[in-house]
Amino acid sequence: MAWHGEPLVGFDLETTGTDPLEARIVTASVVGVDGGRVVRQRDWLADPGIRIPEQASAIHGISSERAAAEGRPVREVADEIAETLTGYWNQGVPVVAYNASFDLTLLSAELLRHGLPSLGERLGGAIGPVVDPYTIDRHVDRYRRGKRTLEAVCAEYDVVLDAAHQAAADALAAVRVAVAIAERHPTVAALTPAELHARQIDWYRERAVDFQAFLRRKGDPEASVDPSWPLRDLAPVAG
Numbered sequence: 001m002a003w004h005g006e007p008l009v010g011f012d013l014e015t016t017g018t019d020p021l022e023a024r025i026v027t028a029s030v031v032g033v034d035g036g037r038v039v040r041q042r043d044w045l046a047d048p049g050i051r052i053p054e055q056a057s058a059i060h061g062i063s064s065e066r067a068a069a070e071g072r073p074v075r076e077v078a079d080e081i082a083e084t085l086t087g088y089w090n091q092g093v094p095v096v097a098y099n100a101s102f103d104l105t106l107l108s109a110e111l112l113r114h115g116l117p118s119l120g121e122r123l124g125g126a127i128g129p130v131v132d133p134y135t136i137d138r139h140v141d142r143y144r145r146g147k148r149t150l151e152a153v154c155a156e157y158d159v160v161l162d163a164a165h166q167a168a169a170d171a172l173a174a175v176r177v178a179v180a181i182a183e184r185h186p187t188v189a190a191l192t193p194a195e196l197h198a199r200q201i202d203w204y205r206e207r208a209v210d211f212q213a214f215l216r217r218k219g220d221p222e223a224s225v226d227p228s229w230p231l232r233d234l235a236p237v238a239g
Helices: 054-060 064-070 074-090 100-113 119-123 133-140 150-156 167-184 193-217
Strands: 008-015 025-034 037-047
Touching: 008 054, 008 074, 008 100, 008 167, 025 054, 025 074, 025 100, 025 167, 037 064, 037 074, 037 167, 074 100, 074 119, 100 119, 133 150, 133 167, 133 193, 150 167
Parallel strands: none
Antiparallel strands: 008 025, 025 037
């Protein structure tokens, strides 16, 4: 059976901001899917330890006050998320995350910030396989016009997104989009999870290099686009 017919697990974070090296976890969800059905789900609400900007609260609906009152310490949450994801990887189950370099880098930055073992240390090697519908879609349909947000890509592939910017809904939608892409593009479906992971590293890097060149041609000679996938360099992470 092709990878998209096997068990998959969706992963999503809602956070305090848009920079994965500085933002903190607010909510998270890991959703196990088998045969198109949700078979298990785990959700977290964290107290990020900093105030949640109003712009972020307006997106995911969690205020600083609620996070402080109801959320668990972010250190505990990050550790549990990491253990959950690496548990799936140890079973050979691919982790599906839309724009995976954001969520996995942010989680990894939280682990580093709190002195916890990294994902790689927990696995004893490189992380993966990761399936990133964002990266795959940009490669297989690179000339399609319009946005590439999760909402837009769900519309393109006729996937219902019940509640955008709610971690569980986004995690499930990411899995369903990944499956839909594989069904539309047999060359993607034909790859093994390990092969697909390796291809995405190349596809993401190629796109980043092209985009950086575009920005520099447009007048920003210092423009820099990180080509790393699924994790960015964590060196700038602050305490």
